[in-house]
Structures are given as C-alpha cells and as structure tokens.
Amino acid sequence: MIEFKDIHKAFGENKVLKGINCTIPTGSVTVIVGPSGSGKTTLLRSVNFLERADSGEIILDDFHLDVEKATKADIHKIRQRTAMVFQMYHLFKNKTALENIMEGLTIVRKVPKAAAKEKAIYFLEKVGLGHKANAYPHELSGGQQQRIGIARALALNPDVILFDEPTSALDPELVGEVLEVMKKVAQEVNSTLVVVTHEIAFAREVADHVIFMDGGVIVEQGPPQEILNHPKEERTKQFLSRYISLVEYNI
C-alpha cells in the first residue's frame, strides 16, 4: 500500500502538486492519467524521492515518511523497496542487457553473482529477450530497451514498481510489445504497480484503479469503468472526449 497525505510540491513559483491525498492498495494496478503538466509524473517521482516533495507524508506499508524530515537513510530505504521504469528507459549504457538486470541484484541486494545471473536470465526470458542477453542498449530498439527496463525493475522484486510514461517515447509500432509485457506483469506479479500513462485502452483493460489528475490535484478516482466510461467531473469528461471520439471513429 502506498498512501499520500497532503503532498505539496512547487518548482519555484510553479505549484505542481497542491495537496495530494490518496491510497493505492497493495498488489493493485493503479493508472494515473491526466493532461501534460498535471503533476502525475512529479507525484510518481516523489515516491522514490527522485523529486523531493516540499511537504506531506508518504506511507509505504509499515514505513511512514514525513517528506520534510526524511533523512538520507530513509530515502535509501524507500528506494530499495521500489523500482522504476522510465519514459526514456535509462538502461545503464555501459552494461549489457543481462548486466543491467544483475546490477541491482549484486550491488544493492548482495545476491551472489551466479544466482543473480540466473535470475536475470529468467526475467529476460519473461520479457521475451533471452537472446539479447549480451547486447548493449545501443544495439536494441526502444521497445526492447523498455522491456529490459521492466525486467530490471521486476528482478528486484520490489513492493512497488513505478512506471513513468513507459510507452510515450516509443514508435507507435513498438508500443504494443511493451504494453503486452506490462499486461503480463500485472497478472503475474504481486508488486503494486503504479502507471502514469496516456494509454487509456491499457488503463481500461488492466487497471484496478484509475486516478485522474489535473492542475496538481486529483480530480476523480475510482474503478476504470466508472472513471473512464462514466466520469462525473466535467474536466474528466473533457479530457477523455478525445480518446472516446477516437474509439467511435475507429471503423
């Protein structure tokens, strides 16, 4: 479970998060949608302190953290319990696909090398890239890199996996393969998944819970059928109209 309590964040004068309160249940797939600049990525990054919120509380199961008082050790601890999949993949460029997955296991989790390698191969195969184990990131397509990014996160077996627009930087043709892997992950893994995305269809199909954000606040949240098909708020309707019309014209 992740709970946000009154999270505020400003970049200079620009208030990005204006008091976020919400609870994401353990093991759920929660999708955060919203227009650009609504603060959804900032909220996601505040969980593992890549962005440090100005005030508020973040609760990860038994671990309560007052953002203002969080020490280096606290931040390190919460990072060890979470993993992230980035929009631009951010695979370690000086490591092969296999080493990318092993890195966190051997260095952070202190798993012996042989066991880490075995685990890394298992997860590479899970994302369908067993044959690319020794390829460097620059030798892989965006979709392949992102699947390895997902494998890297999965291998750590974290409590929470944060997906920061995992398909936004991909060719339309490559989006499918990544979403396919994410669906598989959602079904098989016990970790809590929090996904910031513009893929409304993915949210509809996979999410347990949808949060719609705009202007630094949560406008509406609930089960996907409710939020995506019968939104109550005017702003949500307006945002979704683009996607709905796309579906309607899809002959």
Added chain:
Amino acid sequence: MNNIVEFSFMWDTFIHLLQFIPVTLFLAIISMVLASIIGLASAIVQLRNIPVLKQIATVYLLIGRAVPTMVMLYIVYFGLPILLLVFTDKTGIDTGYQHIPPMVFAIAGLTVHTGAYLAEIFRAAILSIDKGQMEAALSVGMTWFQGFYRIIFRQAALVAVPLLANQFLGLIKSTSIVFTITVIELLGGAKIASVETYRYLETYLVVAIMYWGISIIFEKLFLLAEQKLRIFKKEANI
C-alpha cells in the same frame, strides 16, 4: 667534425640521454595520477555543490589555471619549504623540509598545475552523461557513490580519455622545465651534455626526437585505452 649535423655524435648523445627518460616518465606519470585524484575530487565537489569545499575548488581552479607552470614550480619550490618551516616552528613537529629532494617540489608543482585542468575535463565529461543514468541507479537502490562509480564514472571516462591524452602529452613536455629547480630530467641531462661538447643543435634535435617518440607511444596507448572503453558505445558517424 666539419658536417653541420654530426650523426654519430647524435647517436652517442641519444644513448647517453636514454638514462634520463625514466626521470621524465616518473615525473609525468606520478604528477598525472595525483592530478587526476585532485581533479576528480574538485569536479565532484563542484558538481555536488558541497559548501566550503566548492569554494576551495573554485579558488584552486582560478589560481591553478592562471599561473604559468614555471611560476607555479618556483612558488612551490621556494614557498613550500617556508610553509613547512613555519609549521615546524609553530608546532615543534619536525617535517624534515631541509631534506626533501627537489623531485618532490617538481611533482607538487606539476600536479597543482595539471589538476586544475583535469578538474574541468572531468566536470565536462561527467556533465555530458544523461542525468537519467544516475536516476536509474538511484531507483534500483544504489547509493550516490555506487551509481557514480559503477555507471556515471565509467561512461564519463570514455568522454574524458582523448582530453586526458591531450593533457598528459602536454604534461610530458611541461616536465622539461623542472630542470630550473635542479631536477635533472631529459632536457636537464641534455643541457649538461651539450655544455661539454658545444654541440647544441645536435643535442636538442636528439631531445626533440626523444620527446616525439615518447609522445607517440603514449598517444597510441591512450587510443588503445579508448578503444577498450568504447565497447558499449556506438561509433559516431560524422
């Protein structure tokens, strides 16, 4: 002995001067290693915005790059003993400054000078690495130091190698001025040899060829290092 350039004399001089090459290399390599440590430390201090240390680094860069190498050598050569003398006077701890060989001052002077340039090379190289790399390292639970050492530094090293090669070749040539503080290296040895024979041109031609030879060898070594580091990187086609 009527030729303008006496080749047999040049050959003899070459053989004679070979004994000074280790001194030149010792000076250059030790100074480079020490300067790398100082340079890397001051680059990190600047990039991480560590108070006090950052200001010290800034002042160091200002001075280190602004003072000619030879002036720096003189300052260290004449200044450091006085500093140690005062230190001994005040604390009663004997530093034995009277017995420090000039070689130490030479290395100190060259290190201070080169370190300032290396700091900027390292800073630029580290800045050229996408900040997402560190974010990814932190997100898998690494500490900043682990991420820096295992991910950032190794990628930045590749960027830095050609610039380090430049700096090192420059440093090899800078070692030729340390004879002014009584360290006998390649040029110092040649100066002494030429005084005995009055054959200045031949002697300095030999010295030039020897520096050239050393430079070529190190140029190739740095290229090799770059190729070895390059395995993870796509060849740029420009």
